[in-house]
Amino acid sequence: MDILMPQLGETVAEGKITKWFKAPGDAIKPGDNLFEIETDKTSMEVPAIAAGVLTEIRVPEGDVALVGAVVGVIGGAMAASTAAQTPVLTRSEPRPALARAPASSGLRAAVQQSIKLDPFQEVRTPERNFGPARLAGGTVVTPLARRLAAEAGIDLGQLAPTSTSRRISARDVEAAIVSGTQARQPADRGPTGDPQPIIALYERGSFEEVALDNMRRTIATRLTEAVQTIPHFYLSVDLTTERLIEIREETNATAPKAADGEPSYRLSLNDFLVKAWGLALRRVPAANAVWAHDRILRFSQSDIGVAVATEGGLLTPVIRHADAKSVIEISAEMKDLSARARARRLKPNEYQGGASAISNLGMYGVREFAAIINPPHATILAVGATERRPIETTDGFRFVSRMTVTLSCDHRIVDGALGGELLSAFKSLVEHPVGLLV
Secondary structure (H helix, E strand, O other): OEEEOOOOOOOOOEEEEEEEOOOOOOEEOOOOEEEEEEOOOOEEEEEOOOOEEEEEEOOOOOOEEEOOOEEEEEEOHHHHHHHOOOOOOOOOOOOOOOOOOOOOOOHHHHHHHHOOOOOOOOEEOOOOOOOOOEOOOOOEEOHHHHHHHHHHOEOHHHOOOOOOOOEEOHHHHHHHHHHOOOEOOOOOOOOOOOOHHHHOOOOOOOOOOOOOOHHHHHHHHHHHHHHHHOOEEEEEEEEEOHHHHHHHHHHHHOOOEOOOOOEOOOOOHHHHHHHHHHHHHHHOHHHOEEEOOOOEEEOOOOOEEEOEEEOOEEEOOEEOOOOOOOHHHHHHHHHHHHHHHHOOOOOHHHOOOOOEEEEEOHHHOOOOOOOOOOOOOOEEEEEOOOEEEEEEEOOEEEEEEEEEEEEEEEOOOOOHHHHHHHHHHHHHHHHOHHHHOO
């Protein structure tokens, strides 16, 4: 039985095998963990679903496989005697060079002659990049098309989809190979393939080269796509947080004790802000939406992503139904999601989806900032630090606790008036926080 790389989410096309728990020749029982995989957002263990003997490991630790690729093989009960004789293929075997096929031959035959794929045709190492799954104009590229284009040096930006699904498929790439489409030269690399234009600016020995892992590479790709394809605009407002801080302190002071004598919960200011943002989106449903290329999807519930800083970059676990949950429930769920995000243990359904997000840098003393929208979200709220600031009163000035928040909007969905209405609803909820507790 072939062991396949599982599908971990609708947008996850590949996974990296970080550890094999079994070796060739080991007996396997249903439920035994076979290997651990890491995607751009999470890590998880993959169990066996059948009994037998692990006879072959096709994708070793450290290599990356596309979803659906064969990463290993489980044989029957008698396979143990032959397992030791079965060669364990590794990615160190050289790949055959590409040769241009004659244009007169048939399309499929020509491609088979021009690209001689090894048994690892669905596997790549982390050092190789097959290009984006979606081009800047929005055209989707299938995983197989990405791999074939990378093998042949075909620039995906020069291709147009020929199928009714409006996706660039393997057939489109194969046709380009036969027709001799010009191979690309990566913009950030010199003629030898080295990133010379950048490295040449700096003295050797003055810097350390840090390899990109899957997570950092994906963050770079998605944020570049967001800036290039989403028309951002920004709205800022100052909030008075005096009453919100008082309610938070009183709520924490009256929290019941747990069995160990510690308070059963401790709410953060961000927990209240997530609740307020969920209610604001419910009050302004036109802004609780995402862009779906040829239509807009509007939601009846407020699913909010909350940015969490991890060692490899930001992750955004989603609080579902934030408008309907209590602040205490949001706090407990956020603590659990944050801990598992930092351990790279989130499940795909825990960080995918949602229509908006919150990014809070107040704990670092940042007064205000503008965040980049995380696709497919329509908005993201950037929260700055709470400060004592002077405000004018009828008889002079006094100092109050204030914070500045900045809303980044996708102008395809949220225009200026709608963004202003959403911020106004949020400001009202924060400055009159009793409504957050009922």
